[in-house]
């Protein structure tokens with residue numbers, strides 16, 4: 001092993017030199033090549049003065065340069081890209097860039113530029129070609145930022161993230177007419193004066209994530225393509241009411257305090273709308289319904305001496321925006337308990353809809369508004385007791401591939417639902433009270449309100465049925481599918497009689513979880529030998545008291561045997577195919593015998609098997625629980641003694657038998673060979689010289 005490492009190091013050293021000599025330059029501290037010099041993390045206090053004069057890219061990130069002097073970059077006239085992030089830079093002298101008129105990209109992130117910002121600002125003003133500037137993490141206030149950027153009219157991308165900006169005045173970005181991207185993340189902004197972004201005609205991407213904005217009203221930045229205001233405290237988002245076409249493609253409002261569905265621009269190119277983790281719901285059908293049907297709210301927008309009033313009808317559920325281009329809608333982690341009729345109607349391109357972690361009680365897919373483009377629908381963690389789908393027309397969900405209904409209280413699912421989903425590959429129904437058809441007639445005669453038929457759904461690849469309280473699954477319940485992933489964990493009865501239901505799909509299965517499924521070695525056919533393509537098998541939390549030998553012939557990568565009753569593992573099986581392919585093994589919480597850990601040593605000798613929970617594996621030694629990885633020497637010795645003692649015991653047990661046999665043999669010998677004896681005797685008698 002050590003030799004390999006050494007060879008590797010030599011190889012790298014050789015490569016390193018090769019690179020230097022190839023480009024015809026070498027430098028003690030920096031890596032040179034293709035007009036670039038990389039001097040990152042070398043504890044430099046000064047800019048190296050001996051780099052090639054034609055250096056175009058100079059990376060000095062993560063050093064300890066405190067000051068950039070007038071002379072520091074004097075000889076690098078062709079510099080186009082300079083990285084100085086993660087230094088302790090306090091000051092850039094005002095003449096420092098006088099010779100770098102071609103500098104386009106400058107990163108000054110994570111320094112201390114707040115100290116002498118006005119001098120630094122003067123230095124930046126001499127950069128006529130600067131396109132990209134990163135000033136994040138410099139403890140800059142809004143005034144400092146204003147000073148630093150006021151003359152940078154060539155700037156296309158600016159980051160002032162992670163500073164201490166609290167409000168934005170309307171003049172701050174006034175001259176940045178070329179700006180396309182502006183990052184204001186992770187400041188303390190609670191107020192933005194109207195008109196702040198007005199001059200930024202080319203602005204496309206604006207991030208205000210992680211600030212303290214309480215609302216966004218009269219949003220009118222038609223030129224923006226991406227607006228990120230996630231992680232603020234926004235309660236209202238209102239776009240200006242106009243028919244202007246907004247370029248907006250991505251709007252991230254996640255992790256805020258929105259109470260109502262946002263009032264979006266009427267015409268936009270919106271593609272992704274992220275509303276995760278807010279407090280939204282629709283209010284018209286409140287359970288008590290004592291609210292007047294028309295409740296309006298008036299916004300007073302005051303700008304100087306002009307006051308505008310916007311009136312909104314709160315219970316209005318009709319979305320007036322044209323959302324025909326919306327493809328991704330995330331409304332997870334909100335308070336929705338219903339969606340108004342027609343909500344999805346206009347979203348004709350909708351492909352991904354996430355409604356998980358709400359309190360939906362019903363979900364209705366209407367025939368008039370078939371979400372025909374829908375690819376993934378996540379309804380997990382709601383309170384759905386039924387899924388209503390108008391199955392009148394064929395193929396109402398022709399593109400659906402993933403349906404997640406996990407953790408609901410489902411009782412009714414249209415029996416032939418999957419006949420309408422010709423492309424379905426993944427179904428998650430875990431943690432619902434459902435059953436798989438056909439099931440055996442149950443003894444107590446109670447009726448199953450839900451039974452889902454998976455047979456002959458040829459496209460189905462992944463099926464999750466964990467914790468469904470499944471009754472004994474019929475032997476052919478999965479026939480006609482080509483399942484690769486199957487999760488039947490936490491179902492005590494499903495496979496309690498045999499593994500027969502899995503035999504139909506034995507050849508396609510790759511990942512199977514049978515955790516906590518009441519499997520024991522007494523289960524009729526704990527034979528996995530036909531599962532030749534299985535890669536991952538979870539058998540944890542069962543009652544296996546011996547290692548299923550049939551696993552030996554499988555090409556498993558991952559095997560979980562935690563929480564069973566195993567006293568040892570089969571070394572035989574590990575010597576076969578299994579030992580060669582196995583990569584991740586989970587073993588803890590079994591009552592292994594401390595004195596019979598040969599298999600443990602063998603697994604270690606394989607080196608390819610990673611025992612993930614290695615430190616938690618324990619074994620039993622005279623009713624003590626010990627860590628298998630650190631057995632005390634005394635125990636090891638005691639175990640050896642036990643083996644020796646055992647040998648002695650066998651000897652002691654065997655001795656009387658041996659003696660008896662010996663005596664018997666002697667008697668027999670004496671009886672049959674008496675003549676011989678006599679002869680011997682007589683000879684002795686003859687020859688004995690008395």
Ligand SMILES: *[C@@H]1O[C@H](CO)[C@@H](O)[C@H](O)[C@H]1NC(C)=O
Nearest residue numbers: 069070071093094095096098
């Ligand atoms: C650096 O250069 C600027 C502009 O030429 C000059 O005003 C300033 O005094 C110089 N600073 C030092 C410390 O020489």
Ligand SMILES: *[C@@H]1O[C@H](CO)[C@@H](O)[C@H](O)[C@H]1NC(C)=O
Nearest residue numbers: 090091093114115116117119
């Ligand atoms: C930098 O700022 C410090 C105090 O913040 C000040 O004493 C010093 O004179 C400034 N240096 C320059 C060159 O302006």
Ligand SMILES: *[C@@H]1O[C@H](CO)[C@@H](O)[C@H](O)[C@H]1NC(C)=O
Nearest residue numbers: 121122125126147150151152
């Ligand atoms: C901006 O740059 C011009 C020269 O391009 C200069 O005269 C002026 O002082 C700089 N500063 C401000 C605040 O305009």
Ligand SMILES: *[C@@H]1O[C@H](CO)[C@@H](O)[C@H](O)[C@H]1NC(C)=O
Nearest residue numbers: 185207209228230250252274
């Ligand atoms: C918005 O910003 C946050 C914080 O940087 C980031 O995690 C998130 O991915 C961004 N959203 C989009 C849509 O890019």
Ligand SMILES: *[C@@H]1O[C@H](CO)[C@@H](O)[C@H](O)[C@H]1NC(C)=O
Nearest residue numbers: 283285286287288289290291
């Ligand atoms: C609806 O009525 C129930 C009890 O009658 C009450 O607890 C609940 O607060 C009411 N909800 C609303 C929104 O008024």
Ligand SMILES: *[C@@H]1O[C@H](CO)[C@@H](O)[C@H](O)[C@H]1NC(C)=O
Nearest residue numbers: 292293294295296311312313
């Ligand atoms: C609610 O208000 C709208 C206009 O503000 C009006 O057209 C409608 O008739 C009102 N509905 C009721 C039930 O009052």
Ligand SMILES: *[C@@H]1O[C@H](CO)[C@@H](O)[C@H](O)[C@H]1NC(C)=O
Nearest residue numbers: 194218301302303306307308
């Ligand atoms: C008020 O309304 C007028 C006309 O609709 C509009 O031009 C102006 O920008 C609005 N002012 C504010 C602060 O929204």
Ligand SMILES: *[C@@H]1O[C@H](CO)[C@@H](O)[C@H](O)[C@H]1NC(C)=O
Nearest residue numbers: 301302303304305306307308
């Ligand atoms: C608003 O105030 C400005 C002066 O501050 C004045 O010129 C303008 O006429 C005023 N507008 C209105 C509508 O009062």
Ligand SMILES: *[C@@H]1O[C@H](CO)[C@@H](O)[C@H](O)[C@H]1NC(C)=O
Nearest residue numbers: 267268269322323324325346
């Ligand atoms: C929505 O916008 C698309 C083009 O972006 C257009 O084809 C469609 O007719 C519009 N729908 C409505 C209802 O205005």
Ligand SMILES: *[C@@H]1O[C@H](CO)[C@@H](O)[C@H](O)[C@H]1NC(C)=O
Nearest residue numbers: 356380381404406426428464
């Ligand atoms: C379904 O949703 C649950 C909970 O939201 C999640 O844990 C699970 O991974 C999802 N299933 C699939 C197949 O994506």
Ligand SMILES: *[C@@H]1O[C@H](CO)[C@@H](O)[C@H](O)[C@H]1NC(C)=O
Nearest residue numbers: 467468469490491492516541
């Ligand atoms: C095993 O499954 C049963 C039935 O689903 C469940 O009640 C129990 O909590 C599970 N045990 C563990 C340890 O998860």
